[in-house]
Amino acid sequence: MTERSLVRWIRRARELGAAGARVVAPRDVVCADWVRMKCQFGCDGFGSSRLCPPHSPTPEQTRRVLDGYRRLLLVHCTHLADVTGLVVRLEREIFLDGCYRAFAWGAGPCRLCRGACQFEACRHPERARPAMEACGIDVFATARRAGFPIEVVRTRRDRRNYFGLVGVD
Template sequence: MSMTNPVKGNGVLTDKGGPLSLSQSPVPGKRCILSKEKDSSIPNPGAGLGPAVLPPGLLERLCRAAREAGALEARVIDTATVVVAPWVRWKCRYGCPGYGRSLTCPPFTPRPEETEAMLRCYRTGILFLAEASWLVRYLAGHLEHLAFKAGSYRAFGLGAGTCGLCAECNLDGPCRRPGEARPSMEACGIDVFQTVRNNGLPLTPAREPGEPCPRVGLLLVD
């Protein structure tokens, strides 16, 4: 992956400060759903929801907090720009050494149709990029925590890469650190590259081993 003109923060993420502000206004992406056929057995959980009511300035505060913690970019998106496709988990199954070794990786993670149903519960998210998977995973959990404390009780974070919280995952039992462990976007069937492109970021796959490439996470807010 590669990205031009990244904007990097250099602070430490905390939840103790006062209200934060951000001069950049939200940048909604164009609506794009590749999968037009829905599983009729899964209801539309978002149907009938009233207008989202968020604490004033919350999205801007979260974007700024992500940047201060080291995110290269953080922007508000419309969840309709998030693309889910069955082929993504196939790439995990046939090619990723982490397959089946963590509860936050396939085959333990939600299937694409479950992910689509989950996304229909939300209208707004925050897409963020960082230099390393571990930082994206940290941001996913911590931003979720910040959003929850601010009143967005449905907030949920998605990270990047394989979970590294434990030396060995407890595959035969419950997660040992459920408050921190979150699945990656790709583990849940999200086409990360198309989702990022839908929101105006020029992200491309790394073409050589060791080539620097940003990792991507997503906070579903409300």
């Protein structure tokens, strides 16, 4: 994919509702073991679907997958509900553009089946993608490395920032 095409995908992410998007290299996406501890102890999504730990890829597996790409698109949104649908759409469009390895990571637990995940056979394989954090990606460190804003949310009034990722080529 040419640099010009990447600029087009950044623009497309904005058209689909993202606050912004940037191209990052695998080394700029940070994986860490502590992320899984946060899922396991303190998140009500733990074990709730095949997309969350302990069923989702470990940080080690994710590291290997990420390192198989040359370029990825980090997508910034200000509403959690927008993220996974948006990156899934980008994944599909980038795939149809010829990047056959296009793959999306979203944000948050899968809610598509409203708490009734069918673990063995996903009911919505075309829309269900694991969250970055569910796969051991340190979203804070990754967003900051790319120059995006992200802070711990302390009150309901605080601005929220959410991120998704698409492996491009």
